[in-house]
Amino acid sequence: MKNKVLFVVTIVVVFLLGLLASSIINRKSEAKYKYVPNVEIGKNEPRNAEWGKNYPREYQSYMQTADTSFSSYQGGSATVDMLEEDPRMVVLWAGYAFSKDYNQGRGHFYAIDDLQNSLRTAAPENKEDGPMPATCWACKGPDVPRLMDEHGVGEFYAGTWAENVSEVVNPIGCADCHDPGNMKLRITRPALVEAFQAMGKDINNSTHQEMRSLVCAQCHVEYYFNKEKPGHEGTNYLTFPWENGFAVEDMEKYYDDIGFSDWTHAISKAPMLKAQHPDYEIFLTGVHADRGVSCADCHMPYKSEGGQKFTDHHLQSPLNNVANSCQVCHREESAKLIANVYDRQRKANENRIKLEDVLVKAHVEAGKAWDLGATEAQMKDILMSIRHAQWRWDYTAASHGASFHSPVEIGRVLGSGLAEAQEARVMLVRLLADLGHNEPVAMPDISTKAKAQKYIGLDMEKLRAEKEKFKTNTLPKWLEEAKEREAKMGSKKVVSAAK
């Protein structure tokens, strides 16, 4: 009898355990299936609107990057003609395309438009024409990983800018940072993966919180085009100079060691470096990074709308959204917090402008020395000092958020830049005196952008006319090609499993 009872009890226990097991498995898989998508997103889907069908809130907030109404003391989402605001830059970049045209960028939504409209990309007449390589597109949108997958990374970089006008048409968006299968953050740009390899790190070991900055670091970093990469000689291969570290001196040493220069200055003949936008590197030296804050914490804060909580994909200056960004941690009035930011930026700018003035003088004086018959041997050290000083200036200036992200580091870099630039001028004064010119060198009038551009010999009328021609004749044709190509892509509706 006892055994029969045991038999029945065992049956009941195993049955109940089975029920419990099935319940646990069911409820676990609920988490996976709770989200039923509207459309299937392909592995390289570049069209942001297609992703938006599944993620309407994120997409709509992303579309707000089209808003250009916010301006802060030195940032915001409006177009600002930086050369008009500060014509010294025209002289500092003489001989380089940045002296033609340099605007503060608008939101991600305009990444493609702004590049098409820039005078820097000039006016190619056919797909093999024009000064810029395909590499200039590398950060502009999710078509780039698509093309890299289709043709190969090196093959993409080897192309021209012009032949990709009809290919890269979707602005920076979803596929740049997200895995279409599960929306996890992902890295799609080889340059960041390679930079990690160069530093002996594996990017796959990054935590989620690090990824919330690293997806930004795919582009918001200092970079250069390496033409000597083994296996890709002659190609403009996008590379981050991080092998020695992130500090201004580390990257300077990297460039000096490989003898790299972006261009030769038109006036001083110095072998110059152009800093791009080392936002991520400088951010890492600041106190917010030290406290574990990521880019997304302030630039994409959490938001609630209609009873839903989600990450705000309206990437913008946190100063336009202090309540959700700064005030999550800082319990101060919004006006006070903004004043604190501007205070840091103003102080950094004071010295940045001083350094620019000294650098302009150094370039003009070096030009004078060449005119008076200086030799290369006499100029060598002077030009190196100019190179290093302007690199330091650009490192602080090109990263628009730098003076807030890390004010102390920016103060340090500007200080060393000033010392280096003055060192160049001391050597120049001595050299000029040796050459028989023992008096101040006459400085040009560069009070406006137009005057400065005329001084360095740019024919702006011609450049603008060519660009207009490109925009009315060539560009619409190429964009039409893109439209035809994308029309064939279609949309794959998911059939609901419940039916």
Next chain:
Amino acid sequence: MKSNFKILPEKGSSWRTFAVVAIACILGMGFFLVREAEVVSYLSDNPQACVNCHVMTPVYNSWMHSSHREWVSCNGCHVPQDNIFNSYYFKAKDGLYHSAVFTARMEPDVITMREASEEVVQNNCIRCHIQQVTEVKYDGWIENHKENRTDRACWSCHQEVPHGRIHGLSTVKYNIAPLPTDQAEMVIPEWLAKEMEAQ
């Protein structure tokens, strides 16, 4: 087997083999459940353990976006921190209650704390913020300063700390919160991984 209660039938009984198999079944199923329910993870302090169950996703996400993230995770507030025995005792008690409610599908749309839990959280607020609630220089000359600061629940005023104002289960539309931190997977797409290997 010397104990009075013999679970196995006598040697030689025809039931003996069956009993061994039956007990093994129950144990095996038990181990399967332990694995499937990731029971071991609940011994840790890792907030990921709490989102094993997807109803915790909204609170996990709001904590992840709050300033408390840098200092304290789920257990730091919701489990007593006075001694290790009390910690695990309370955690086990609370956890079993949660799992019972969840298995029976009785979870409410807006989860609120029970009284025992409120006390634990309040004590944990004070544990870190003791200086703010018992300012020595005020204690000396404001009557009942300490009591005034400690008798109310902190969140009767600080309503948004740290989970925000919206607490419903459906506040996070896509339940993908715990997945991004899964480190077993690559953060680069397959085609890129292949390219990198080829170099």
